[in-house]
Each structure stands twice: as C-alpha cells, then as structure tokens.
Amino acid sequence: MSHAFLKIYNNKRNKNFFYKKQIIYIKNIIQLLIIICIMHNFWMEWNNFKKNKNISISHIIINGKKHYSNDEYIKKTISKILTTNNFFKLNLTIIKQHIKLIPWIQKIKIHKYWPNILKIYLTEYEPYAKWNENSFINKNGDIFILPKIYLEKTVNLTFFGPLNSQLKILTMYHTMQNELKKYNFFIYSIRMSRRESWQLILTNTIELKIGTKDIKKRLNRFIKIYPILKKKNKKHIKYIDLRYTNGVAVG
Known part of the structure; x- marks a missing residue:
C-alpha cells in the first residue's frame, strides 16, 4: 500500500516538474521574441533615419495673433534657408533673425518636429x-x-x-x-x-x-x-x- 502511494506521488512530482520546465521554456521563447521584435524595429528605424537624414522642412505652421502678418510672405522670407538646410542643420536662430526683419514682428518662438515640421509663433507690435x-x-x-x-x-x-x-x-x-x-x-x-x-x-x-x-x-x-x-x-x-x-x- 505504501509502495503504491509512493509511486503515485513520484509520478505527480515528475509531471509538475515537467510542466514547470515547459512554462520556463515558453517564457524564454516569449522574451527572445520580444528582444527580436525590439531589435527589428530599431533596425527599421535606423534604416529609415539613414534614408531620410537629408530630409528638408516641408510643413510650416504659423500661429499667433496675426493682424498684419501674411503667412505666405513669412514663408517666402525663410524659404531659401529651408531649401538649403536639412532638418538637423537647420539653424532656428538664423530663421528668427530673418523673420525679425519684418518691422511689425515683436517676438518669435520657433520649434522643429521630426521629420519635416517647423512651428512658428508670432507676437506682433500693437499700435498705440x-x-x-x-x-x-x-x-x-x-x-x-x-x-x-x-x-x-x-x-x-x-x-x-x-x-x-x-x-x-x-x-x-x-x-x-x-x-x-x-x-x-x-x-x-x-x-x-x-x-x-x-x-x-x-x-x-x-x-x-x-x-x-x-x-x-x-x-x-x-x-x-x-x-x-x-x-x-x-x-x-x-x-x-x-x-x-x-x-x-x-x-
């Protein structure tokens, strides 16, 4: 009787051990797949970056209270700078200096967003x-x-x-x-x-x-x-x- 009980107990323990090994194996497979996916995405992004590293600004968004400023005129003012510089080489200080030449512009805030967006916020002088x-x-x-x-x-x-x-x-x-x-x-x-x-x-x-x-x-x-x-x-x-x-x- 005790021998039969011991045999059943050993069988159960062996089965539990086998299931635990399977779970660990599956976990390792999942972790490996996650790492592969991350590496694949990184590789894709890197390739995309290398292809687009010379990309230029193509979208200009101009905000602010504009009573006297014309968006097309401002875009024309900075167009030469945008066409001769890519996203990374684009100097925002130089763009500010060019826009500041417009005599009714008081303040300028500029930000660029990957891959091709330039946002400009203008504050005009208010005539008294x-x-x-x-x-x-x-x-x-x-x-x-x-x-x-x-x-x-x-x-x-x-x-x-x-x-x-x-x-x-x-x-x-x-x-x-x-x-x-x-x-x-x-x-x-x-x-x-x-x-x-x-x-x-x-x-x-x-x-x-x-x-x-x-x-x-x-x-x-x-x-x-x-x-x-x-x-x-x-x-x-x-x-x-x-x-x-x-x-x-x-x-």
Missing part, C-alpha cells in the same frame, strides 16, 4: 499711436512700421517729435490726457518741438499752443476759459494760444 506720420508707437514706447494700408485706419492718435523723444512724449501725453479727460476733452495729436515746446490738437479740432513751461497751469487755464470763449465766439475756434503769462490768444 502713430509716430511722425509714417510709423507707429506701442504703449511701451517702441517704434515700428506697419504695411502702408494700415497707416490711415489703425489708430487716430498721433505723436510728433524729434528722434528718441518718444518716451518723453508718451509720458507727457498721459499727464495731459489724465487732466483733460476730467472735462471731456481728448487729445487727437501731441507735438513736441526740438525746443520742447508742446502743442495739442483735440478731437474737437481745436489747437492748443502750450509752450515749454507751466504745462499743467496752462491746461487748467484752458479748461476754465474755454466755456467762456465758446459763448463769446460764434465762429468755430481754430486755436487757443496759452503761452502768455496771463490770458490767451484766440484764432
């Missing part, structure tokens, strides 16, 4: 006022140019002044406008001469000749005297000269 007829100025005092078609229809406010005077004019504009708007007067244009003499044209077309000193005092004089002048003058007032110690000249 015209500057000396042909240019524009933003709220930080940066001067830039826009396409000619936007000269007349972008902004009405105009600044006039000598070279490198834009920050002084911008500051004075805010000072004067903050005072005038309390009484519903708004500046259409502001001019500073080389002698730093100030002159305004308001949105009601009246010209104010303010001069070089006592700016706030003279503005307050205008604010007080204008209602009286308006009653006395039946004709439209063209200008008010505030450059006198007392009183004004009206034309």
Whole structure:
C-alpha cells in the first residue's frame, strides 16, 4: 500500500516538474521574441533615419495673433534657408533673425518636429499711436512700421517729435490726457518741438499752443476759459494760444 502511494506521488512530482520546465521554456521563447521584435524595429528605424537624414522642412505652421502678418510672405522670407538646410542643420536662430526683419514682428518662438515640421509663433507690435506720420508707437514706447494700408485706419492718435523723444512724449501725453479727460476733452495729436515746446490738437479740432513751461497751469487755464470763449465766439475756434503769462490768444 505504501509502495503504491509512493509511486503515485513520484509520478505527480515528475509531471509538475515537467510542466514547470515547459512554462520556463515558453517564457524564454516569449522574451527572445520580444528582444527580436525590439531589435527589428530599431533596425527599421535606423534604416529609415539613414534614408531620410537629408530630409528638408516641408510643413510650416504659423500661429499667433496675426493682424498684419501674411503667412505666405513669412514663408517666402525663410524659404531659401529651408531649401538649403536639412532638418538637423537647420539653424532656428538664423530663421528668427530673418523673420525679425519684418518691422511689425515683436517676438518669435520657433520649434522643429521630426521629420519635416517647423512651428512658428508670432507676437506682433500693437499700435498705440502713430509716430511722425509714417510709423507707429506701442504703449511701451517702441517704434515700428506697419504695411502702408494700415497707416490711415489703425489708430487716430498721433505723436510728433524729434528722434528718441518718444518716451518723453508718451509720458507727457498721459499727464495731459489724465487732466483733460476730467472735462471731456481728448487729445487727437501731441507735438513736441526740438525746443520742447508742446502743442495739442483735440478731437474737437481745436489747437492748443502750450509752450515749454507751466504745462499743467496752462491746461487748467484752458479748461476754465474755454466755456467762456465758446459763448463769446460764434465762429468755430481754430486755436487757443496759452503761452502768455496771463490770458490767451484766440484764432
């Protein structure tokens, strides 16, 4: 009886050992197949890379708030760089420099994505006022140019002044406008001469000749005297000269 039991036990143990060996063998086969697949994929990718290592950028994506920029014009600006350089040799700094030559572009971000994509994100200058007829100025005092078609229809406010005077004019504009708007007067244009003499044209077309000193005092004089002048003058007032110690000249 015990001999028969021992025989059955040994048979079961042999079977279990055989199954375990089979499982280990199958696991090893699976692991080997996985390694072969990985190596095969790597080999395929490497061959693909060698075939395409000279590939050029063929897709350009341009994003950002574009009020004045034309995608085709930007692509044309950098086309020569793209056709003479492959994906790896393409210098993004040089592309930035070329796009920055467009005068209304303020900031540029560029990224390239394998195998042939170039993404460009643009930030344009936002015009705050015209500057000396042909240019524009933003709220930080940066001067830039826009396409000619936007000269007349972008902004009405105009600044006039000598070279490198834009920050002084911008500051004075805010000072004067903050005072005038309390009484519903708004500046259409502001001019500073080389002698730093100030002159305004308001949105009601009246010209104010303010001069070089006592700016706030003279503005307050205008604010007080204008209602009286308006009653006395039946004709439209063209200008008010505030450059006198007392009183004004009206034309």
